[in-house]
Amino acid sequence: MDPSSSQPAIETAGLTKRFGERTALDGIDLQVPRGCAFGFLGPNGAGKTTIIRTLLGLTHASAGTMHLLGHPVPAERAQALQRVGAIVEEPRFHMHLTGRENLRIVSAVRGPETWDRIDPALARVGLSERAGDKVKSYSMGMRQRLGVARCLLADPLLLILDEPTNGLDPAGIQEFREMIRAMVEQEGRTVFISSHLLDEVEKTCDAAAIVDRGKIVTQGAIADLAAGGGARHELIVGVDDQDRALGLLNASELVAEARPDDEGIRVVLSGEPQTAAQINAALVGAGVGVTRLEPVRHSLEQRFLQVTSRLDADLVPEAVKA
Protein backbone atom coordinates (compact mmCIF):
# COMPACT_ATOMS: atom_id res chain seq x y z
CA MET A 1 0.00 0.00 0.00
CA ASP A 2 1.21 3.47 -0.80
CA PRO A 3 2.41 4.98 2.48
CA SER A 4 1.19 8.37 1.32
CA SER A 5 -2.42 7.14 1.04
CA SER A 6 -3.13 7.95 4.68
CA GLN A 7 -2.06 11.55 4.25
CA PRO A 8 -4.43 14.39 3.36
CA ALA A 9 -5.30 14.88 -0.27
CA ILE A 10 -4.02 18.44 -0.09
CA GLU A 11 -1.86 19.92 2.62
CA THR A 12 -0.23 23.32 2.56
CA ALA A 13 1.75 25.16 5.21
CA GLY A 14 2.52 28.84 5.02
CA LEU A 15 1.83 28.86 1.31
CA THR A 16 2.52 32.31 -0.04
CA LYS A 17 2.36 33.73 -3.53
CA ARG A 18 3.36 37.26 -4.37
CA PHE A 19 2.97 39.08 -7.66
CA GLY A 20 5.42 41.93 -7.23
CA GLU A 21 4.19 44.00 -4.31
CA ARG A 22 0.81 42.28 -4.19
CA THR A 23 0.37 39.24 -1.97
CA ALA A 24 -2.18 36.90 -3.55
CA LEU A 25 -1.75 34.07 -1.02
CA ASP A 26 -0.68 34.95 2.47
CA GLY A 27 0.55 32.00 4.51
CA ILE A 28 -2.18 29.52 3.58
CA ASP A 29 -2.43 26.50 5.91
CA LEU A 30 -4.92 24.13 4.32
CA GLN A 31 -5.80 20.50 4.97
CA VAL A 32 -8.17 18.67 2.66
CA PRO A 33 -9.02 15.19 3.95
CA ARG A 34 -9.37 12.29 1.54
CA GLY A 35 -12.69 10.95 0.31
CA CYS A 36 -14.74 14.10 0.65
CA ALA A 37 -15.98 17.00 -1.43
CA PHE A 38 -14.16 20.06 -0.14
CA GLY A 39 -15.29 23.57 -0.99
CA PHE A 40 -12.85 26.43 -1.27
CA LEU A 41 -15.04 29.46 -0.84
CA GLY A 42 -14.21 33.04 -1.36
CA PRO A 43 -15.28 36.21 -3.10
CA ASN A 44 -13.88 37.04 -6.52
CA GLY A 45 -10.20 37.94 -6.27
CA ALA A 46 -9.78 36.19 -2.92
CA GLY A 47 -7.01 33.92 -4.23
CA LYS A 48 -8.96 30.77 -5.10
CA THR A 49 -7.59 30.29 -8.58
CA THR A 50 -4.11 31.32 -7.49
CA ILE A 51 -3.92 28.54 -4.92
CA ILE A 52 -5.07 26.01 -7.52
CA ARG A 53 -2.53 27.23 -10.04
CA THR A 54 0.18 27.09 -7.40
CA LEU A 55 -0.76 23.59 -6.25
CA LEU A 56 -0.69 22.33 -9.82
CA GLY A 57 2.65 23.91 -10.65
CA LEU A 58 1.20 26.33 -13.18
CA THR A 59 2.92 29.09 -11.25
CA HIS A 60 5.62 29.02 -8.59
CA ALA A 61 4.99 29.57 -4.89
CA SER A 62 6.91 32.42 -3.25
CA ALA A 63 7.13 30.59 0.10
CA GLY A 64 5.66 27.67 2.05
CA THR A 65 5.24 23.95 1.45
CA MET A 66 2.64 21.90 -0.41
CA HIS A 67 1.76 18.22 -0.54
CA LEU A 68 -0.60 16.63 -3.06
CA LEU A 69 -1.72 13.07 -2.21
CA GLY A 70 1.22 12.90 0.20
CA HIS A 71 3.81 13.91 -2.37
CA PRO A 72 5.79 17.09 -1.82
CA VAL A 73 5.25 19.57 -4.63
CA PRO A 74 7.15 20.66 -6.67
CA ALA A 75 9.82 18.06 -5.73
CA GLU A 76 7.59 15.10 -6.68
CA ARG A 77 5.21 16.99 -8.89
CA ALA A 78 5.05 14.41 -11.68
CA GLN A 79 4.20 11.58 -9.26
CA ALA A 80 1.65 13.72 -7.44
CA LEU A 81 -0.15 14.78 -10.61
CA GLN A 82 -0.36 11.24 -11.99
CA ARG A 83 -3.55 10.72 -10.00
CA VAL A 84 -4.83 14.30 -10.03
CA GLY A 85 -7.36 15.66 -12.49
CA ALA A 86 -7.93 19.38 -12.69
CA ILE A 87 -9.99 22.00 -14.44
CA VAL A 88 -8.46 25.43 -13.98
CA GLU A 89 -10.83 28.29 -14.69
CA GLU A 90 -13.05 27.31 -17.63
CA PRO A 91 -12.20 24.07 -19.44
CA ARG A 92 -10.43 24.86 -22.71
CA PHE A 93 -10.03 22.60 -25.72
CA HIS A 94 -8.81 22.57 -29.28
CA MET A 95 -12.09 23.70 -30.81
CA HIS A 96 -11.27 22.30 -34.24
CA LEU A 97 -10.97 18.78 -32.83
CA THR A 98 -13.67 16.42 -31.65
CA GLY A 99 -14.27 15.61 -28.00
CA ARG A 100 -12.62 12.23 -28.41
CA GLU A 101 -9.60 13.72 -30.20
CA ASN A 102 -9.12 16.22 -27.41
CA LEU A 103 -9.05 13.37 -24.91
CA ARG A 104 -6.63 11.44 -27.15
CA ILE A 105 -4.20 14.35 -26.91
CA VAL A 106 -4.24 14.45 -23.13
CA SER A 107 -4.16 10.67 -22.93
CA ALA A 108 -1.05 10.61 -25.14
CA VAL A 109 0.64 13.00 -22.74
CA ARG A 110 -0.47 11.20 -19.58
CA GLY A 111 0.81 7.79 -20.59
CA PRO A 112 -0.15 4.22 -21.55
CA GLU A 113 -2.27 3.52 -18.48
CA THR A 114 -4.76 6.13 -19.72
CA TRP A 115 -4.99 5.05 -23.36
CA ASP A 116 -7.92 2.71 -22.73
CA ARG A 117 -9.84 5.12 -20.52
CA ILE A 118 -11.08 7.50 -23.21
CA ASP A 119 -14.35 5.79 -24.04
CA PRO A 120 -15.23 4.91 -20.43
CA ALA A 121 -14.54 8.52 -19.42
CA LEU A 122 -16.78 9.83 -22.21
CA ALA A 123 -19.49 7.39 -21.18
CA ARG A 124 -19.14 8.38 -17.52
CA VAL A 125 -20.00 12.00 -18.32
CA GLY A 126 -22.68 11.11 -20.87
CA LEU A 127 -20.85 12.33 -23.96
CA SER A 128 -20.40 9.08 -25.88
CA GLU A 129 -22.87 10.03 -28.59
CA ARG A 130 -21.36 13.48 -29.20
CA ALA A 131 -17.73 12.39 -28.84
CA GLY A 132 -17.20 12.51 -32.59
CA ASP A 133 -18.44 16.11 -32.92
CA LYS A 134 -16.13 19.08 -32.92
CA VAL A 135 -15.91 20.78 -29.54
CA LYS A 136 -16.85 24.13 -31.06
CA SER A 137 -20.38 22.73 -31.44
CA TYR A 138 -20.61 21.82 -27.73
CA SER A 139 -22.64 23.78 -25.21
CA MET A 140 -20.94 25.15 -22.08
CA GLY A 141 -22.37 22.29 -20.04
CA MET A 142 -20.98 19.73 -22.47
CA ARG A 143 -17.56 21.37 -22.32
CA GLN A 144 -17.66 21.20 -18.53
CA ARG A 145 -18.49 17.50 -18.78
CA LEU A 146 -15.74 16.96 -21.32
CA GLY A 147 -13.40 18.72 -18.89
CA VAL A 148 -14.38 16.21 -16.22
CA ALA A 149 -13.87 13.36 -18.68
CA ARG A 150 -10.39 14.71 -19.33
CA CYS A 151 -9.78 14.62 -15.58
CA LEU A 152 -11.06 11.04 -15.38
CA LEU A 153 -8.35 9.87 -17.76
CA ALA A 154 -6.01 9.99 -14.77
CA ASP A 155 -8.40 7.82 -12.71
CA PRO A 156 -7.91 10.62 -10.20
CA LEU A 157 -7.75 10.20 -6.47
CA LEU A 158 -8.08 13.96 -6.34
CA LEU A 159 -10.13 16.21 -8.62
CA ILE A 160 -9.52 19.93 -8.50
CA LEU A 161 -12.32 21.93 -10.06
CA ASP A 162 -12.20 25.70 -10.34
CA GLU A 163 -15.66 27.29 -10.42
CA PRO A 164 -17.10 24.17 -12.09
CA THR A 165 -20.69 25.35 -12.36
CA ASN A 166 -19.91 28.67 -14.05
CA GLY A 167 -22.10 29.06 -17.10
CA LEU A 168 -24.28 26.03 -16.36
CA ASP A 169 -28.06 26.24 -16.33
CA PRO A 170 -29.97 24.97 -13.25
CA ALA A 171 -30.41 21.50 -14.73
CA GLY A 172 -26.73 21.36 -15.58
CA ILE A 173 -25.80 22.46 -12.06
CA GLN A 174 -27.99 19.75 -10.55
CA GLU A 175 -26.51 17.14 -12.87
CA PHE A 176 -22.99 18.30 -12.07
CA ARG A 177 -23.69 18.19 -8.33
CA GLU A 178 -24.95 14.62 -8.58
CA MET A 179 -21.88 13.62 -10.53
CA ILE A 180 -19.56 15.11 -7.89
CA ARG A 181 -21.43 13.39 -5.07
CA ALA A 182 -21.26 10.06 -6.92
CA MET A 183 -17.54 10.45 -7.40
CA VAL A 184 -17.08 11.01 -3.70
CA GLU A 185 -19.59 8.53 -2.30
CA GLN A 186 -19.41 5.70 -4.83
CA GLU A 187 -15.90 6.02 -6.20
CA GLY A 188 -14.10 7.29 -3.11
CA ARG A 189 -12.46 10.21 -4.86
CA THR A 190 -11.61 13.53 -3.24
CA VAL A 191 -13.07 16.55 -4.98
CA PHE A 192 -11.73 20.04 -4.29
CA ILE A 193 -14.13 22.69 -5.58
CA SER A 194 -13.29 26.35 -5.64
CA SER A 195 -16.36 28.53 -5.86
CA HIS A 196 -17.87 31.83 -4.90
CA LEU A 197 -21.33 30.21 -4.97
CA LEU A 198 -22.16 29.50 -1.33
CA ASP A 199 -25.30 27.57 -2.05
CA GLU A 200 -23.39 25.32 -4.43
CA VAL A 201 -20.70 24.50 -1.90
CA GLU A 202 -23.24 23.97 0.85
CA LYS A 203 -25.20 21.49 -1.26
CA THR A 204 -22.24 19.67 -2.74
CA CYS A 205 -19.47 19.66 -0.18
CA ASP A 206 -18.81 17.95 3.12
CA ALA A 207 -16.26 20.46 4.32
CA ALA A 208 -14.98 23.83 3.24
CA ALA A 209 -12.50 26.58 3.81
CA ILE A 210 -13.34 30.24 3.46
CA VAL A 211 -10.64 32.36 1.93
CA ASP A 212 -10.51 36.11 1.68
CA ARG A 213 -7.73 38.42 0.54
CA GLY A 214 -5.34 35.52 0.28
CA LYS A 215 -5.92 34.23 3.80
CA ILE A 216 -7.91 31.28 5.10
CA VAL A 217 -10.48 32.77 7.42
CA THR A 218 -11.92 29.50 8.66
CA GLN A 219 -12.18 25.85 7.64
CA GLY A 220 -14.03 22.74 8.77
CA ALA A 221 -17.15 20.66 8.19
CA ILE A 222 -19.97 22.59 6.49
CA ALA A 223 -22.31 22.27 9.48
CA ASP A 224 -19.59 23.45 11.87
CA LEU A 225 -18.69 26.36 9.66
CA ALA A 226 -22.30 27.43 9.34
CA ALA A 227 -22.78 27.21 13.10
CA GLY A 228 -19.77 29.44 13.58
CA GLY A 229 -17.12 27.06 14.77
CA GLY A 230 -18.66 24.52 17.14
CA ALA A 231 -21.84 22.70 16.12
CA ARG A 232 -24.41 24.88 17.89
CA HIS A 233 -28.09 23.90 17.86
CA GLU A 234 -30.57 26.71 18.21
CA LEU A 235 -34.34 27.03 18.42
CA ILE A 236 -36.80 29.84 17.97
CA VAL A 237 -39.51 29.44 20.59
CA GLY A 238 -42.82 31.31 20.49
CA VAL A 239 -44.73 31.51 23.79
CA ASP A 240 -47.70 33.31 25.34
CA ASP A 241 -45.67 34.51 28.37
CA GLN A 242 -42.17 35.50 27.29
CA ASP A 243 -40.80 36.70 30.66
CA ARG A 244 -41.81 33.54 32.43
CA ALA A 245 -40.52 31.34 29.63
CA LEU A 246 -37.16 33.14 29.64
CA GLY A 247 -36.81 32.49 33.34
CA LEU A 248 -37.60 28.82 32.97
CA LEU A 249 -35.33 28.35 29.97
CA ASN A 250 -32.33 30.11 31.49
CA ALA A 251 -32.73 27.95 34.58
CA SER A 252 -32.78 24.73 32.57
CA GLU A 253 -29.59 22.75 32.17
CA LEU A 254 -30.76 21.77 28.67
CA VAL A 255 -30.28 25.39 27.62
CA ALA A 256 -26.95 27.16 27.21
CA GLU A 257 -28.51 30.53 26.52
CA ALA A 258 -31.98 31.99 25.98
CA ARG A 259 -32.64 35.56 24.86
CA PRO A 260 -35.51 37.41 23.27
CA ASP A 261 -35.31 38.42 19.63
CA ASP A 262 -37.65 39.65 16.92
CA GLU A 263 -39.14 36.24 16.24
CA GLY A 264 -39.63 35.09 19.85
CA ILE A 265 -37.04 33.55 22.13
CA ARG A 266 -33.77 32.35 20.61
CA VAL A 267 -32.58 29.31 22.55
CA VAL A 268 -29.10 27.86 22.26
CA LEU A 269 -29.22 24.21 23.32
CA SER A 270 -26.50 22.82 25.50
CA GLY A 271 -26.99 19.32 24.09
CA GLU A 272 -28.30 17.57 21.00
CA PRO A 273 -31.25 18.89 18.94
CA GLN A 274 -33.48 16.09 20.28
CA THR A 275 -33.67 17.93 23.63
CA ALA A 276 -36.08 20.38 21.96
CA ALA A 277 -38.91 17.98 22.82
CA GLN A 278 -37.91 18.03 26.49
CA ILE A 279 -37.84 21.82 26.48
CA ASN A 280 -41.30 21.91 24.95
CA ALA A 281 -42.57 19.52 27.62
CA ALA A 282 -40.98 21.58 30.41
CA LEU A 283 -42.57 24.81 29.19
CA VAL A 284 -45.99 23.23 28.71
CA GLY A 285 -45.70 21.48 32.07
CA ALA A 286 -45.02 24.85 33.72
CA GLY A 287 -48.17 26.26 32.16
CA VAL A 288 -46.51 28.30 29.39
CA GLY A 289 -48.33 28.04 26.07
CA VAL A 290 -45.92 27.17 23.23
CA THR A 291 -46.99 28.59 19.87
CA ARG A 292 -43.85 27.89 17.89
CA LEU A 293 -40.82 25.63 18.22
CA GLU A 294 -38.53 25.83 15.23
CA PRO A 295 -34.92 24.76 14.81
CA VAL A 296 -32.67 27.51 13.44
CA ARG A 297 -30.99 26.48 10.25
CA HIS A 298 -27.57 28.11 10.00
CA SER A 299 -26.57 28.82 6.46
CA LEU A 300 -23.07 28.96 5.17
CA GLU A 301 -24.02 32.20 3.52
CA GLN A 302 -24.63 33.87 6.87
CA ARG A 303 -21.31 32.63 8.14
CA PHE A 304 -19.54 33.64 4.95
CA LEU A 305 -20.91 37.16 5.05
CA GLN A 306 -20.14 37.33 8.75
CA VAL A 307 -16.47 36.38 8.39
CA THR A 308 -15.84 38.37 5.24
CA SER A 309 -17.58 41.47 6.60
CA ARG A 310 -15.54 41.04 9.79
CA LEU A 311 -12.47 41.34 7.63
CA ASP A 312 -13.89 44.47 6.09
CA ALA A 313 -14.52 45.88 9.53
CA ASP A 314 -10.98 44.96 10.58
CA LEU A 315 -9.64 47.00 7.73
CA VAL A 316 -11.62 50.12 8.51
CA PRO A 317 -9.36 51.47 11.29
CA GLU A 318 -6.31 51.03 9.08
CA ALA A 319 -8.04 52.83 6.26
CA VAL A 320 -9.04 55.63 8.60
CA LYS A 321 -5.49 55.84 9.93
CA ALA A 322 -4.14 56.03 6.39
Added chain:
Amino acid sequence: MNPAIAIRMVGADFLKLRKKRGTLIWAFVLVLAPVLIFFIVKAVQHSSSPAEHSPAGGISGYTDAMRVLAVFFGPLAAIMIGTDGGAGDLAAGVFRDLVVTGRSRVALFGSRVPAALGLCWLVVLAGYALTLVGTYALASGTPTPGGALVINGLLFTLFSTGIVCVVAVGFSSLVGSRPAALTVLIGWQLIASRILENIESLGSSRKLILSQAVAHFSPISLNDGGHGPRGGATVTMSTGTAVIVALGWIVVFLALGAWRTRTMDA
Protein backbone atom coordinates in the same frame (compact mmCIF):
# COMPACT_ATOMS: atom_id res chain seq x y z
CA MET B 1 10.77 9.17 -21.44
CA ASN B 2 9.28 5.95 -22.75
CA PRO B 3 9.56 5.93 -26.60
CA ALA B 4 5.94 4.77 -26.92
CA ILE B 5 4.80 7.86 -25.01
CA ALA B 6 7.05 10.09 -27.11
CA ILE B 7 5.58 8.66 -30.32
CA ARG B 8 2.03 9.15 -29.01
CA MET B 9 2.80 12.71 -28.00
CA VAL B 10 4.21 13.52 -31.42
CA GLY B 11 1.17 11.84 -32.99
CA ALA B 12 -1.11 13.98 -30.83
CA ASP B 13 0.68 17.17 -31.86
CA PHE B 14 0.54 16.06 -35.50
CA LEU B 15 -3.20 15.49 -35.13
CA LYS B 16 -3.71 19.03 -33.82
CA LEU B 17 -1.88 20.48 -36.82
CA ARG B 18 -3.27 18.15 -39.43
CA LYS B 19 -6.84 18.97 -38.43
CA LYS B 20 -6.31 22.71 -38.57
CA ARG B 21 -7.93 23.15 -41.91
CA GLY B 22 -7.11 26.82 -42.41
CA THR B 23 -3.40 26.41 -41.81
CA LEU B 24 -3.20 23.27 -43.89
CA ILE B 25 -5.07 24.74 -46.87
CA TRP B 26 -2.95 27.89 -46.89
CA ALA B 27 0.24 25.89 -46.57
CA PHE B 28 -0.74 23.76 -49.59
CA VAL B 29 -1.76 26.88 -51.51
CA LEU B 30 1.63 28.47 -50.76
CA VAL B 31 3.63 25.51 -52.06
CA LEU B 32 1.41 24.44 -54.93
CA ALA B 33 -0.08 27.61 -56.42
CA PRO B 34 3.18 29.48 -57.20
CA VAL B 35 4.77 26.39 -58.78
CA LEU B 36 1.62 25.74 -60.78
CA ILE B 37 1.36 29.36 -61.91
CA PHE B 38 5.06 29.38 -62.80
CA PHE B 39 4.73 26.33 -65.08
CA ILE B 40 1.48 27.55 -66.66
CA VAL B 41 2.90 30.99 -67.45
CA LYS B 42 6.15 29.51 -68.82
CA ALA B 43 4.22 26.96 -70.90
CA VAL B 44 1.96 29.67 -72.36
CA GLN B 45 5.00 31.85 -73.13
CA HIS B 46 6.81 28.95 -74.79
CA SER B 47 3.82 27.92 -76.85
CA SER B 48 3.22 31.49 -78.06
CA SER B 49 6.86 32.17 -78.89
CA PRO B 50 9.08 29.08 -78.81
CA ALA B 51 12.07 30.94 -80.20
CA GLU B 52 12.01 33.60 -77.53
CA HIS B 53 10.99 31.46 -74.54
CA SER B 54 12.54 28.15 -73.58
CA PRO B 55 10.26 25.24 -72.60
CA ALA B 56 8.65 25.47 -69.17
CA GLY B 57 10.21 22.20 -68.00
CA GLY B 58 13.63 20.66 -68.33
CA ILE B 59 16.62 21.61 -66.20
CA SER B 60 15.98 25.32 -66.66
CA GLY B 61 12.36 24.99 -65.56
CA TYR B 62 13.38 22.76 -62.65
CA THR B 63 15.93 25.29 -61.43
CA ASP B 64 13.46 28.16 -61.54
CA ALA B 65 10.69 26.12 -59.93
CA MET B 66 13.09 25.09 -57.16
CA ARG B 67 13.81 28.76 -56.47
CA VAL B 68 10.08 29.34 -56.17
CA LEU B 69 9.50 26.34 -53.91
CA ALA B 70 12.62 25.89 -51.79
CA VAL B 71 13.67 29.49 -51.41
CA PHE B 72 10.52 31.59 -51.52
CA PHE B 73 7.23 29.86 -50.80
CA GLY B 74 8.23 26.61 -49.10
CA PRO B 75 9.75 28.50 -46.15
CA LEU B 76 6.58 30.60 -45.87
CA ALA B 77 4.50 27.44 -45.60
CA ALA B 78 7.02 26.17 -43.03
CA ILE B 79 6.57 29.35 -41.01
CA MET B 80 2.79 28.95 -41.06
CA ILE B 81 2.97 25.38 -39.80
CA GLY B 82 5.84 25.96 -37.39
CA THR B 83 4.22 28.92 -35.67
CA ASP B 84 0.99 26.96 -35.29
CA GLY B 85 2.90 24.03 -33.84
CA GLY B 86 4.77 26.24 -31.38
CA ALA B 87 1.93 28.38 -30.10
CA GLY B 88 -1.16 26.26 -30.85
CA ASP B 89 -1.63 24.93 -27.32
CA LEU B 90 -1.23 28.38 -25.80
CA ALA B 91 -3.62 29.93 -28.29
CA ALA B 92 -6.26 27.29 -27.56
CA GLY B 93 -5.69 27.68 -23.80
CA VAL B 94 -4.96 23.98 -23.33
CA PHE B 95 -1.28 24.32 -22.44
CA ARG B 96 -2.11 24.40 -18.73
CA ASP B 97 -4.23 21.27 -19.11
CA LEU B 98 -1.20 19.51 -20.52
CA VAL B 99 1.03 20.88 -17.76
CA VAL B 100 -1.27 19.55 -15.04
CA THR B 101 -0.76 16.03 -16.33
CA GLY B 102 2.65 16.23 -14.65
CA ARG B 103 4.49 15.61 -17.92
CA SER B 104 7.69 17.63 -18.24
CA ARG B 105 7.22 20.91 -20.05
CA VAL B 106 10.35 20.30 -22.06
CA ALA B 107 8.81 17.05 -23.31
CA LEU B 108 5.66 18.99 -24.24
CA PHE B 109 7.81 21.39 -26.23
CA GLY B 110 9.90 18.61 -27.72
CA SER B 111 6.95 16.80 -29.24
CA ARG B 112 5.90 19.92 -31.15
CA VAL B 113 9.05 19.93 -33.27
CA PRO B 114 8.80 16.56 -35.07
CA ALA B 115 5.04 16.99 -35.46
CA ALA B 116 5.43 20.36 -37.18
CA LEU B 117 8.33 19.06 -39.25
CA GLY B 118 6.30 16.03 -40.33
CA LEU B 119 3.41 18.10 -41.59
CA CYS B 120 5.66 20.72 -43.13
CA TRP B 121 7.53 18.09 -45.12
CA LEU B 122 4.30 16.41 -46.18
CA VAL B 123 3.11 19.70 -47.67
CA VAL B 124 6.49 20.50 -49.22
CA LEU B 125 6.67 17.04 -50.77
CA ALA B 126 3.46 17.80 -52.63
CA GLY B 127 5.08 20.96 -53.98
CA TYR B 128 8.18 19.06 -54.98
CA ALA B 129 6.10 16.40 -56.71
CA LEU B 130 4.37 19.13 -58.71
CA THR B 131 7.78 20.59 -59.58
CA LEU B 132 8.91 17.24 -60.95
CA VAL B 133 5.70 16.77 -62.92
CA GLY B 134 6.14 20.18 -64.54
CA THR B 135 9.84 19.60 -65.12
CA TYR B 136 9.37 16.35 -67.01
CA ALA B 137 5.96 16.91 -68.61
CA LEU B 138 6.88 20.30 -70.05
CA ALA B 139 10.50 19.54 -71.02
CA SER B 140 9.67 19.52 -74.77
CA GLY B 141 12.77 17.51 -75.54
CA THR B 142 15.21 19.63 -73.55
CA PRO B 143 17.51 17.89 -71.00
CA THR B 144 15.86 16.93 -67.74
CA PRO B 145 17.41 16.55 -64.26
CA GLY B 146 19.09 13.23 -63.52
CA GLY B 147 18.30 11.05 -60.53
CA ALA B 148 21.07 12.54 -58.38
CA LEU B 149 19.85 16.10 -58.92
CA VAL B 150 16.27 15.08 -58.21
CA ILE B 151 17.31 13.51 -54.91
CA ASN B 152 19.66 16.34 -53.98
CA GLY B 153 16.97 18.84 -54.88
CA LEU B 154 14.50 17.01 -52.68
CA LEU B 155 16.92 16.92 -49.76
CA PHE B 156 17.69 20.60 -50.18
CA THR B 157 13.98 21.48 -50.29
CA LEU B 158 13.36 19.49 -47.11
CA PHE B 159 16.39 21.11 -45.48
CA SER B 160 15.54 24.69 -46.45
CA THR B 161 11.94 24.36 -45.28
CA GLY B 162 12.63 22.12 -42.28
CA ILE B 163 15.15 24.49 -40.73
CA VAL B 164 12.73 27.40 -41.04
CA CYS B 165 9.95 25.26 -39.57
CA VAL B 166 12.07 24.35 -36.53
CA VAL B 167 13.05 27.98 -36.01
CA ALA B 168 9.35 28.92 -36.26
CA VAL B 169 8.37 26.35 -33.61
CA GLY B 170 11.04 27.66 -31.25
CA PHE B 171 10.31 31.32 -31.92
CA SER B 172 6.54 31.03 -31.53
CA SER B 173 6.99 29.04 -28.31
CA LEU B 174 9.25 31.83 -27.10
CA VAL B 175 6.87 34.61 -28.07
CA GLY B 176 3.75 32.71 -27.02
CA SER B 177 1.65 34.32 -29.72
CA ARG B 178 1.18 32.87 -33.18
CA PRO B 179 0.15 36.14 -34.91
CA ALA B 180 3.20 37.92 -33.50
CA ALA B 181 5.56 35.09 -34.43
CA LEU B 182 4.04 34.82 -37.90
CA THR B 183 4.42 38.54 -38.55
CA VAL B 184 8.01 38.71 -37.32
CA LEU B 185 9.19 35.60 -39.15
CA ILE B 186 7.54 36.46 -42.47
CA GLY B 187 8.90 39.99 -42.13
CA TRP B 188 12.35 38.57 -41.49
CA GLN B 189 12.15 36.03 -44.30
CA LEU B 190 10.77 38.33 -46.98
CA ILE B 191 12.10 41.74 -46.06
CA ALA B 192 14.64 42.09 -43.25
CA SER B 193 17.08 39.35 -44.22
CA ARG B 194 16.97 40.52 -47.83
CA ILE B 195 17.82 44.05 -46.84
CA LEU B 196 20.66 42.85 -44.58
CA GLU B 197 22.10 40.67 -47.36
CA ASN B 198 22.42 43.75 -49.53
CA ILE B 199 24.18 45.92 -46.96
CA GLU B 200 27.73 45.25 -48.08
CA SER B 201 29.23 47.17 -45.17
CA LEU B 202 28.05 44.33 -42.92
CA GLY B 203 30.73 42.23 -44.58
CA SER B 204 31.20 38.68 -43.36
CA SER B 205 28.67 39.10 -40.56
CA ARG B 206 26.07 38.49 -43.28
CA LYS B 207 27.09 34.85 -43.10
CA LEU B 208 24.94 34.69 -39.97
CA ILE B 209 21.80 35.19 -42.07
CA LEU B 210 20.04 31.83 -42.20
CA SER B 211 19.06 31.97 -45.87
CA GLN B 212 22.69 32.54 -46.85
CA ALA B 213 23.84 29.49 -44.91
CA VAL B 214 21.01 27.41 -46.35
CA ALA B 215 21.75 28.56 -49.91
CA HIS B 216 25.25 27.14 -49.54
CA PHE B 217 23.77 23.63 -49.70
CA SER B 218 21.68 24.16 -52.80
CA PRO B 219 22.37 21.68 -55.63
CA ILE B 220 21.25 24.27 -58.14
CA SER B 221 22.52 27.78 -58.67
CA LEU B 222 20.33 30.16 -56.76
CA ASN B 223 21.96 33.13 -58.39
CA ASP B 224 19.58 34.88 -60.65
CA GLY B 225 20.95 37.58 -62.94
CA GLY B 226 23.93 38.22 -60.72
CA HIS B 227 21.88 38.18 -57.52
CA GLY B 228 21.94 35.68 -54.70
CA PRO B 229 19.05 33.80 -53.17
CA ARG B 230 15.77 35.69 -53.38
CA GLY B 231 17.43 38.51 -55.33
CA GLY B 232 19.80 39.48 -52.48
CA ALA B 233 23.56 39.58 -52.63
CA THR B 234 25.55 36.33 -52.48
CA VAL B 235 27.69 35.86 -49.40
CA THR B 236 30.23 33.11 -49.91
CA MET B 237 31.15 30.91 -46.98
CA SER B 238 32.75 27.54 -46.32
CA THR B 239 30.65 24.44 -45.76
CA GLY B 240 31.82 24.35 -42.13
CA THR B 241 30.63 27.91 -41.56
CA ALA B 242 27.31 27.16 -43.25
CA VAL B 243 26.80 24.10 -41.04
CA ILE B 244 27.65 26.04 -37.88
CA VAL B 245 25.34 28.92 -38.82
CA ALA B 246 22.45 26.57 -39.64
CA LEU B 247 22.97 24.55 -36.46
CA GLY B 248 23.28 27.77 -34.48
CA TRP B 249 19.87 28.95 -35.63
CA ILE B 250 18.31 25.60 -34.75
CA VAL B 251 19.97 25.29 -31.35
CA VAL B 252 19.36 28.88 -30.28
CA PHE B 253 15.66 28.90 -31.18
CA LEU B 254 14.98 25.43 -29.81
CA ALA B 255 16.72 26.38 -26.57
CA LEU B 256 14.78 29.64 -26.29
CA GLY B 257 11.47 27.90 -27.02
CA ALA B 258 12.16 25.14 -24.51
CA TRP B 259 13.29 27.62 -21.87
CA ARG B 260 10.17 29.74 -22.25
CA THR B 261 7.90 26.69 -22.21
CA ARG B 262 9.59 25.44 -19.05
CA THR B 263 9.52 28.72 -17.14
CA MET B 264 6.33 30.47 -18.18
CA ASP B 265 3.23 30.73 -15.98
CA ALA B 266 0.74 28.38 -17.62
